[in-house]
Amino acid sequence: MAGVAPDQVMQCPDNEVCTSLLKFCMPRGVIAPSCISEADVTCPSCDGSSLFVCTSRTTFQMCNGNQLTSQVTRCKENTYCSIGLNEFCVDRCAILRSNTGFQCDRETPLEG
Structure with a gap:
């Protein structure tokens, strides 16, 4: 905290x-x-079926098969990662309307 x-x-x-x-x-x-805690958060991983995954509330990364690429892309201010809603970044209202919550509820992506 x-x-x-x-x-x-x-x-x-x-x-x-x-x-x-x-x-x-x-x-x-x-x-x-x-x-x-950040350690308890489960985020989508590259499984070979997705081209992109959310790696935090406001970032996403491209997948190369089962591996994340190194480039972290940030959503513009006041938007949140929402690849499951068929968009990269949406406003908070879209997240709330979907009733799915954040796809990755971390402040920042994990290192490594």
Whole structure:
């Protein structure tokens, strides 16, 4: 969490997730977590069937078969990656209307 000292962030025990309920931590699978760490985010990968995949909320990359190419393309300001909606980048309203959420809910693409 940016701007918060690490010793001030409450951690849930293993196999539990944080919630916005009165009980901060609950067993994984009982309720959807209200906060997700970057490590828990699953994003589309190159599987040989897609030419592009979202690699963060605002970036996408081209696939070369099963591998990502090195060039990261950024959506213009106030738009979000939405390859599943048959566009590269759309405004937030289109994401909300689709009821699918972000295809890759990361701040930035993973390195490597």
